[in-house]
Amino acid sequence: MALAQEDIEQIQDLIKKIILESPEALNANVRYELDLRERTIRVEEELKHQRELMLEGFKQMEKRFEQVDKRFEQVDKRFEEMGRRLERFMFWSLGITVSCAVFVVNYLK
Numbered sequence: 001m002a003l004a005q006e007d008i009e010q011i012q013d014l015i016k017k018i019i020l021e022s023p024e025a026l027n028a029n030v031r032y033e034l035d036l037r038e039r040t041i042r043v044e045e046e047l048k049h050q051r052e053l054m055l056e057g058f059k060q061m062e063k064r065f066e067q068v069d070k071r072f073e074q075v076d077k078r079f080e081e082m083g084r085r086l087e088r089f090m091f092w093s094l095g096i097t098v099s100c101a102v103f104v105v106n107y108l109k
Contacts (some may be wrong), residue, residue: 003011
């Protein structure tokens, strides 16, 4: 007994209707939604962890910058000291040169 095309279509429609109304199909959607939520939560947790790592890295960079600033301050102090010593040297050199010039001028007279 061969089925007519209309009977086959009617059977297919009934099967589709039953599949769509079955709790397994609904559970599959619910399961998919739960899976998506779980993945979203995992991604959020990983982003939170990455943010904490970045903040820790920024704190360490800030400490390093402070150390570099202190070192620059030390170098500035050394340059200031060298400047003062150079000024004293130039003052004494000028004084000695002028004294020698005065001595030579007086000696030649």
